[in-house]
Amino acid sequence: MSFKKEKLGKRYNKSEVTQSYLMISPMIIGFSLFTLYPLILIVKWSFTNYTGFGTPEFVGLENYIRTFTQDPNFWEAILVTFQITIAKLGIGIPLALVIAVLISTKSKINTVLRTVYFVPSIISISVIGLIFYILFEPYRGIVNQMMINSGMIERSLPWFSNPTMAKGLVSMASIWNTFGIDMVLILTGLLSIDKSIYECAQIDGANRAQQFFKITIPMLAPVLQVVVLMAMLNAMKITDLVLVLTNGQPGGKTEVVMTYIYKYFFTGELSAVQQYGYASSMSVVTAIILGIITVFYLKSSAKKTEIY
Amino acid sequence: MKKLLSFIAVIAIATTLFTGCGEKKNTASNSSAKSDSSKVETISWWGNYGGQKAFIENIVKEFNDTIGKEEKILLEFKNFGGDYNDVINAAAISGQGPELHKINNMMAKHASNGWILPLDDVPGGKDIIAKYNKDELKSTSFSLNGKTFGVPMQYMTYRVLYNKDVFKNAGIVDENGEAKEPKTWQDIYEYSKIITDKGNGKVFGFGAPLKWDSYAQNGLATQATSATGVWRGFDFNAGKYNFAAYKPVLEIMTKMYDEGLFFPGAEGLNNDSVRAHFAEGNIGIVTGASWDVGVYNTQFVPKGDWGVCQPIYLEGQTKYKEGIKSEAIVVLGKPAEKKIDKAMKVYEFIAGEDFFVPAYENSSWIPSSDLIAKATKEPDRKGFEDFATMDKGINMLEEPTGVITVKGDNYNSVFVKLILGLEKDIDKSLSDLDNRYNAAFNESDLNIDDYMSKDFKIELE
Numbered sequence: 001m002s003f004k005k006e007k008l009g010k011r012y013n014k015s016e017v018t019q020s021y022l023m024i025s026p027m028i029i030g031f032s033l034f035t036l037y038p039l040i041l042i043v044k045w046s047f048t049n050y051t052g053f054g055t056p057e058f059v060g061l062e063n064y065i066r067t068f069t070q071d072p073n074f075w076e077a078i079l080v081t082f083q084i085t086i087a088k089l090g091i092g093i094p095l096a097l098v099i100a101v102l103i104s105t106k107s108k109i110n111t112v113l114r115t116v117y118f119v120p121s122i123i124s125i126s127v128i129g130l131i132f133y134i135l136f137e138p139y140r141g142i143v144n145q146m147m148i149n150s151g152m153i154e155r156s157l158p159w160f161s162n163p164t165m166a167k168g169l170v171s172m173a174s175i176w177n178t179f180g181i182d183m184v185l186i187l188t189g190l191l192s193i194d195k196s197i198y199e200c201a202q203i204d205g206a207n208r209a210q211q212f213f214k215i216t217i218p219m220l221a222p223v224l225q226v227v228v229l230m231a232m233l234n235a236m237k238i239t240d241l242v243l244v245l246t247n248g249q250p251g252g253k254t255e256v257v258m259t260y261i262y263k264y265f266f267t268g269e270l271s272a273v274q275q276y277g278y279a280s281s282m283s284v285v286t287a288i289i290l291g292i293i294t295v296f297y298l299k300s301s302a303k304k305t306e307i308y
Numbered sequence: 309m310k311k312l313l314s315f316i317a318v319i320a321i322a323t324t325l326f327t328g329c330g331e332k333k334n335t336a337s338n339s340s341a342k343s344d345s346s347k348v349e350t351i352s353w354w355g356n357y358g359g360q361k362a363f364i365e366n367i368v369k370e371f372n373d374t375i376g377k378e379e380k381i382l383l384e385f386k387n388f389g390g391d392y393n394d395v396i397n398a399a400a401i402s403g404q405g406p407e408l409h410k411i412n413n414m415m416a417k418h419a420s421n422g423w424i425l426p427l428d429d430v431p432g433g434k435d436i437i438a439k440y441n442k443d444e445l446k447s448t449s450f451s452l453n454g455k456t457f458g459v460p461m462q463y464m465t466y467r468v469l470y471n472k473d474v475f476k477n478a479g480i481v482d483e484n485g486e487a488k489e490p491k492t493w494q495d496i497y498e499y500s501k502i503i504t505d506k507g508n509g510k511v512f513g514f515g516a517p518l519k520w521d522s523y524a525q526n527g528l529a530t531q532a533t534s535a536t537g538v539w540r541g542f543d544f545n546a547g548k549y550n551f552a553a554y555k556p557v558l559e560i561m562t563k564m565y566d567e568g569l570f571f572p573g574a575e576g577l578n579n580d581s582v583r584a585h586f587a588e589g590n591i592g593i594v595t596g597a598s599w600d601v602g603v604y605n606t607q608f609v610p611k612g613d614w615g616v617c618q619p620i621y622l623e624g625q626t627k628y629k630e631g632i633k634s635e636a637i638v639v640l641g642k643p644a645e646k647k648i649d650k651a652m653k654v655y656e657f658i659a660g661e662d663f664f665v666p667a668y669e670n671s672s673w674i675p676s677s678d679l680i681a682k683a684t685k686e687p688d689r690k691g692f693e694d695f696a697t698m699d700k701g702i703n704m705l706e707e708p709t710g711v712i713t714v715k716g717d718n719y720n721s722v723f724v725k726l727i728l729g730l731e732k733d734i735d736k737s738l739s740d741l742d743n744r745y746n747a748a749f750n751e752s753d754l755n756i757d758d759y760m761s762k763d764f765k766i767e768l769e
Contacts, residue, residue: 022319049713054420070715138572139590160576161728247519250575251730252721263521275713 046280056277063281073252074282077260078289080167084256085235087171088178093228095175096182101216104190114187121180129244132173136160163253166246170254173241178234182227189223190216225301232297236290257286349650350382353638354399355410356392359602360672367663375657381650400424400641407644407651408658410637411458416711418639419452425640425648426455432652436659446758447706450636458636461659462673463703465632465695466530466597468496468620469604473612474511474592478503489615492623493535493560496593500569503592513569515582515591516561518727524720527579527595532557533631534619534700537766541719541745542707547760549745551719552738556622559734561727575728583608598695601671605689616694619701627768629702637673668696702766708759712748719745 046063048056067074099117103110120128135142136159144156159165193216201211217224239258242248248255248263264279357364368385376383386406388395393412399405400423411418418424427433433456437445440459445451450458468490475487480499482488490496500513507513517523529540536553537543543550564570571582571591586594587608596604596616604610619630638658644651657663664675665682671689674680674696687693717725719741725731 051713052417066715073717133576137576139585156572158573160573163730246576247521247578249519249724251725251728252717253730278713 042280042283044280045277046284048277050276050280052274052276059277063278064285066278067281067285071282073255074257074260076252077255077257078286080254081236081238081256081258083167084171084174084238085232087168088174088235089228089231091171092175092179093182093224093231096179096227097186097220097224099179100183100186100190101212104187114184117183118180120176121178123177125177125240126244128173128177129241132169132176132245136169160246161250163250166250166254170238170242170245173245174235174238177241178231182231185227186220186223189220193219225298228301229294229297233290233294236293257282261286348380348382349647350384351408351644351647351651351654352406353383353385353408353654354388354392354396354406355385355638356388356390356412357410357637359599359606360667361387363667363670363672367666371654371657375653379650379653381653383654403642405641405643407641407647408638408654409641411639413449413710415450415457415636415639416448416452419455419457423642424457425642425644426457427459427640428455430640430644430648430652432656436656441703443705443761444634444703447634448708448711448758449634449706458639459659460634460676460703461637461664462667462675463632463634463698464598464674465630465698465701466526466533466595467630467695468531468593468617469586469596469600469614469691470499470593470617471586471589471591471610471612471614473614474503474589475499477511478506478592487613487615489617490593490620491617492621493532493557494623496620497560497564497569500564500593501567504567504569511590511592512571513592514564515571515577515586515594516574516727517577517579517582518574518724519576520579521720523579524723526597528557528561528723529554529719530597530631530633531595531620533704534628534768535622535625537626537628539631539704540707540709541741542709542759544705544760544764545762545766547756549742549749551722551741551745552735554723555734555738556625558723558726558738562729562734565727566729575724580608586614587611598674598692601689601692601695604691605671614691616691618694618697628766629768630698630700631704632698632701634703674698700768702764705759705761705764708749708752708754709745711754712745712752714744714748716740716744 045056047058047060049059049062050056103113103117136144138144138156138158138160141156141159143159144153147153148156157165159169197215197219198211201215206214237258238256239262242254242256242259243262246254248259261279261282264275264282266274353368355364364385364387368383371383372381375381392410393414396405396409397414397417400418400421405423411424415424419426427437436459437456444460445456450456450460470487470490472487475481476485478499480488480502488499490499496514503511503513517527520527525540529538532554533539535557538550538553541549541551541554543553565574571577571585577585582591582594583600583603585591587604587610589611604614621627638655640651640655661679661682664673664679665684667673668675668680668683669685669687671687671692674692677698680696687696722731722737722741726734726737731737
């Protein structure tokens, strides 16, 4: 073995370092090819009027000016995305938390329930979109038929023609798809909390509600931080569910930012001509917005994860 | 020993990254080596031909047994599904595409990238070009920058379809008791109202797949040409967009939606859903195109009788000719360069009467009128002969929509918003569409003469 001293005084084995770099090389190559290179290409295209064929022509900041000042539909899509995200966080996370607490004790029924609640997370998004469409479609949808037969309503509700109801459906389908995985992550955190803390609290006279809010929630803070961040990012990137369930209808009112960008990129459905350059600029702006939200969230939630 | 094993593991993992590429290369070179040594040349033909697949497979077999044997050509046909555009684009980029393929609406893209061969530059190509009308070939469906990449092989018509049994059940019949065919958009409204009123919440007058992003282009604007005189928003006489011409038709569509005459959930229906409900007898009237013949004869076969309307007009307004769209069903891919003589033999066969007369008799494609005249038997599929009756139509030039960059909502989005009542001011919306589309057209490098003709006689005499 040969040793060499570094400036910091650490000793390392040259062959071990070489081996380390070789071990991480597949990841670096993959990252460079499939993440870094496409990223550079997108930023480059965002300054051009590239339509997918011919040579991209440099247009400076024209695409960004169009994004910020001439495309209200893009900002409407951002707003719809935020609305769906807030609905998902406001309903999905508390639901996952409550269910995780309810099934955290060891029992056969809880083991079955954990599996049942997790199943929606492994169903294909396209299938979920179809299921919800069949449930809520106005002509012979199960939900409408049940409500009519029970006397709650006289005529079918226009679930897909009312923008608010359509957005509600997208949120509902998304929550149903992901709350299982959130529940499992929270459950993992719950099971790692030392039971002796609860015993001490009980001795001190704390009731269940007090134990939940004063012990469970604070102790779950690190896990909740990650769960909320993942849920937020997944909600803001929602694409296939919207494409299958509503395709942005009615009249583009359920178009989210990712489907809006997708249609400019791949299908030319929104513009007849694929506009790679403009779609790239929207992608960059969206990535910056997501980045700002992520940094803001992590900074604001950092102190809350300091547990004793 | 540990270090040696670790090193081997690292090399194995790194190698897997490149395995796929290596195998692909070997396959390609092996296959080219095979064809070099074989006397018979394989010509590949790809497409997503849907209802025409069975016909093509039969005629390819006949070709291989006859002309193919003489010319030592083996024609291999491969049909794809809804992902065909992505497949052919990927194949073209990688240079591993077929010698012949369907181009759909990507002529400009493939031509400008050099992925397809111009007929002007291949042996026998100019003779083929000479058989066709030069003005028709100007369209970007066939030519780009003075080069011709395809010729009009098949013709598509766009009509309104009606379920005759639904009409009879609703009492919409003539003096002979036969279902009354709608003649005007006002008829469509009135008949839809009668059907919906008598349908008891089960049968509705009109079906529209508003979830389909191309509905306005292929399901409304094209069928409304005979009522508006514009083709997909473009006026070929004036050389500019005129979406305002659609106002009367859109007012009727909006009124039908407001009054509940549309099949429920139109905004959530795609084209196949509407076709399925039409076939079930739940919808009285839908729009369609000549490619729907295969659909309604094999895929969604209506339970009752159905019919194809002749061009629909507006009451008391000028009548125009219906729009007919011609298309090349096949183009020469770049790989055909290496086997150009054999590839051209196949191309000439496909473009000729030995292919298209049987195609017409089989109800697969509508060829030109002179080839229809050579048919020895009637088309065997219901509705095909009605779609192929083109005496009140005119071949359309290509509108520039596919090659200009429009900012904001496209006309499909605007039309759907108007129908759903999400936009109330129809004049403002259509005027905005005209302004934006004409601005995009004027700002482009396109030559206006390629998109207009003062001799384009669209009024019906």
